[in-house]
Amino acid sequence: LATRTRREGGEPTASRAPAMFRVGTGRPPTDVERADLVGGFHDALAGYQEPVEAAKKLISVGSVPPEESLDVAELAAWTVTANLLLTLDEVVNK
Numbered sequence: 001l002a003t004r005t006r007r008e009g010g011e012p013t014a015s016r017a018p019a020m021f022r023v024g025t026g027r028p029p030t031d032v033e034r035a036d037l038v039g040g041f042h043d044a045l046a047g048y049q050e051p052v053e054a055a056k057k058l059i060s061v062g063s064v065p066p067e068e069s070l071d072v073a074e075l076a077a078w079t080v081t082a083n084l085l086l087t088l089d090e091v092v093n094k
Contacts, residue, residue, distance in 0.1 A: 001086070002059075002078035006070055013038055020082060024091045040084055044077035 001020065009016030017037035021029040029037065048055035055076035059066040066075055085091060 001082040002075055003067060003070065005078050005082065006075060007067075013041060016078070017041060017081070020078075020085060024082075024085045024088070037081060037085070041077050041081045044080040045073060048073040048076040 001023065004023070005016050005020040009019035014034070018029050018034055021027075021033060021037060048058075052072055055072045058076045058079055059072060066072075
């Protein structure tokens with residue numbers, strides 16, 4: 001979901017978060033939900049920019065290797081944001 005969001009969600013972060021939310025819930029986010037996702041993304045990004053090893057470790061988990069063209073810290077931050085979204089009751093019970 002993080003890779004898809006980064007690839008297909010548009011350029012600014014503010015457009016990627018609603019795209020991710022729509023994939024998970026099937027509806028557009030409210031302004032508060034969008035702000036929470038964008039804020040969570042930026043918090044995660046700040047934590048993964050230094051040291052980048054933690055970001056590399058996170059995105060290396062799974063059966064599909066990460067796309068090398070994507071920024072490691074940004075992909076890790078979108079991964080954390082996707083995990084947050086995928087744990088929402090609305091998504092789990094969809």
